[in-house]
Amino acid sequence: MPKLKQPFMKKILIDRPPSDFKTWKTLKSHQKKIASTSIQQHFKNETNRLDYTWLEWENFIVDISKNRIDRKAFDLLLNLAKEVELKGAIEAQFSGTKINETENRAVLHTALRGLDDKPVLVDGSDIIPELRATQEKMYAFCDKVISGEWKGYTGKPITNVVNVGIGGSDLGPAMIVEALAHYGNHLAVRFISNVEGDHHLEVLKELNPETTLFVIVSKTFTTQETLSNANSIRSWFLNQAPISALAKHFAAVSTNTKKTTAFGIDIENTFSMKDWVGGRFSLWSTVGLSICLAVGPEHFKGLLKGAGKMDLHFRKTPFNQNIPVLLALLSIWYNNFWGAESEAIIPYTQYLRNLSAYLQQGIMESNGKSVGRDGKRVNYQTGTIIWGASGTNAQHAFFQLIHQGTKLIPADFIGFKKSLKGNKQHQNKLLSNFIAQTEALMNGKNQAQVKKELDTIGLDIKEQKKLIPFKVFEGNKPTNTILIDKLTPVSLGGLIALYEHKIFVQGIIWNIYSYDQWGVELGKQLASEILEEIEGKKLSLHDPSTSKLLSKI
Ligand code: F6P
Numbered sequence: 001m002p003k004l005k006q007p008f009m010k011k012i013l014i015d016r017p018p019s020d021f022k023t024w025k026t027l028k029s030h031q032k033k034i035a036s037t038s039i040q041q042h043f044k045n046e047t048n049r050l051d052y053t054w055l056e057w058e059n060f061i062v063d064i065s066k067n068r069i070d071r072k073a074f075d076l077l078l079n080l081a082k083e084v085e086l087k088g089a090i091e092a093q094f095s096g097t098k099i100n101e102t103e104n105r106a107v108l109h110t111a112l113r114g115l116d117d118k119p120v121l122v123d124g125s126d127i128i129p130e131l132r133a134t135q136e137k138m139y140a141f142c143d144k145v146i147s148g149e150w151k152g153y154t155g156k157p158i159t160n161v162v163n164v165g166i167g168g169s170d171l172g173p174a175m176i177v178e179a180l181a182h183y184g185n186h187l188a189v190r191f192i193s194n195v196e197g198d199h200h201l202e203v204l205k206e207l208n209p210e211t212t213l214f215v216i217v218s219k220t221f222t223t224q225e226t227l228s229n230a231n232s233i234r235s236w237f238l239n240q241a242p243i244s245a246l247a248k249h250f251a252a253v254s255t256n257t258k259k260t261t262a263f264g265i266d267i268e269n270t271f272s273m274k275d276w277v278g279g280r281f282s283l284w285s286t287v288g289l290s291i292c293l294a295v296g297p298e299h300f301k302g303l304l305k306g307a308g309k310m311d312l313h314f315r316k317t318p319f320n321q322n323i324p325v326l327l328a329l330l331s332i333w334y335n336n337f338w339g340a341e342s343e344a345i346i347p348y349t350q351y352l353r354n355l356s357a358y359l360q361q362g363i364m365e366s367n368g369k370s371v372g373r374d375g376k377r378v379n380y381q382t383g384t385i386i387w388g389a390s391g392t393n394a395q396h397a398f399f400q401l402i403h404q405g406t407k408l409i410p411a412d413f414i415g416f417k418k419s420l421k422g423n424k425q426h427q428n429k430l431l432s433n434f435i436a437q438t439e440a441l442m443n444g445k446n447q448a449q450v451k452k453e454l455d456t457i458g459l460d461i462k463e464q465k466k467l468i469p470f471k472v473f474e475g476n477k478p479t480n481t482i483l484i485d486k487l488t489p490v491s492l493g494g495l496i497a498l499y500e501h502k503i504f505v506q507g508i509i510w511n512i513y514s515y516d517q518w519g520v521e522l523g524k525q526l527a528s529e530i531l532e533e534i535e536g537k538k539l540s541l542h543d544p545s546t547s548k549l550l551s552k553i
Contacts, residue, residue, distance in 0.1 A: 153245030165217030168279025306493025444475020
């Protein structure tokens with residue numbers, strides 16, 4: 001649990017529920033007004049629809065036209081952003097104000113990817129010089145390992161890297177290492193996260209301690225899963241190597257250098273991070289060490305640069321052309337005015353198959369809150385449920401439900417114009433699916449169209465009548481299309497930063513604190529008590545279900 005420093009809970013952000021604002025009420029009545037107008041109809045009504053729903057930035061195209069909005073809804077949503085003083089909140093975040101009020105912390109993952117060295121002050125001190133020095137230390141270390149200059153305890157170069165961490169200390173690096181595999185070097189990077197013993201043993205069985213580097217990543221260096229895995233791996237290693245070898249094979253990333261030193265990790269191989277970097281926003285920091293090892297410092301810098309450019313776009317662009325702001329507003333539109341509970345994220349590339357798993361933590365750990373910044377229970381829905389998989393695989397898994405099910409599921413379709421390895425035939429097929437799906441979701445297929453198809457195959461009228469209802473697609477399913485030139489470190493950095501800012505905007509509007517995560521504490525607390533019970537050290541009172549389950553273990 002983070003240590004709380006005084007002063008605590010100093011009010012910085014406004015704390016009015018969005019439902020108090022005039023625009024919220026107007027949005028409600030406007031939604032009722034346009035509820036029966038289909039997206040197709042909006043296109044017919046608005047000949048200039050693409051003028052305000054088509055966005056271009058760097059090599060991104062973001063098409064938000066296939067949504068259940070009209071110009072009035074769009075303007076009202078923008079007005080809501082104004083009413084909640086979003087602009088001021090953005091500035092407060094970027095300038096290092098302690099907007100994470102329940103933990104009394106600044107939120108400055110953006111400083112890690114700043115495009116210049118302009119001072120950013122936390123508690124009156126400029127954080128940039130130390131940040132740059134830490135980055136340089138990380139780059140130098142990675143260069144040595146990648147080039148083979150860094151030798152293991154028997155004089156062999158490192159060939160395998162294992163990132164040991166969980167949550168933000170695992171999901172971001174794991175997702176990016178896979179996403180940028182095309183840009184990778186000879187180092188094979190693996191990830192151990194779960195406390196389940198089989199998990200680390202499965203990974204270790206393929207590894208040679210002489211050529212493996214373990215990177216222990218834990219912001220707090222107290223997380224049960226990471227520490228248990230790190231200790232078991234240390235024992236496995238020391239069963240085969242002398243204690244002096246630890247310095248060559250273990251590195252750490254943490255804010256808690258006392259604990260990393262106590263664990264036995266050389267301070268030279270310890271990379272610090274600061275409390276103003278939240279776990280789920282930390283891949284840009286030294287938490288990205290495994291990424292930097294996998295793709296090298298130049299590509300890692302590319303990732304930072306892409307995110308830095310998106311930061312600038314978010315901070316400086318008027319809201320009516322601001323990609324993260326508009327995607328956040330649309331998400332609020334469906335969540336709070338249309339009753340949508342979840343959102344799907346479908347990247348059309350296998351490299352990003354873990355994007356939704358990564359964003360689940362970012363989005364759901366940040367905005368899964370039910371108490372407003374005013375300390376009161378909110379009376380509206382907050383955080384959306386995030387899920388997804390890569391296209392086209394997802395089409396053969398859950399798209400049936402999106403097309404013909406009863407639930408409203410807004411979806412982001414993310415595609416890349418160019419493939420990385422240049423296979424045009426496959427890329428054309430991939431992109432045809434990418435485009436076809438959003439068109440199909442919007443337009444659907446009506447009875448007349450189905451009938452015409454059945455006529456063509458000669459099905460008799462009686463049979464047609466029976467079959468038609470099952471073959472109709474209602475359509476009117478909303479999607480955003482994000483079309484990017486190519487999957488590169490720079491474009492990926494921009495894409496991730498886009499979603500980070502979307503989270504922030506939604507948290508501001510929902511009047512919640514997006515940067516704490518008290519909701520994960522209770523389970524952790526109980527698990528440590530139950531562990532003592534499982535180990536026979538103590539007996540506690542539980543409800544009948546829990547007691548019976550415990551008796552079976
Ligand atoms: O799941 C809760 C959490 O605190 C996350 O926010 C964080 O990313 C993860 O645990 C790991 O924490 P640490 O890096 O301190 O081990």
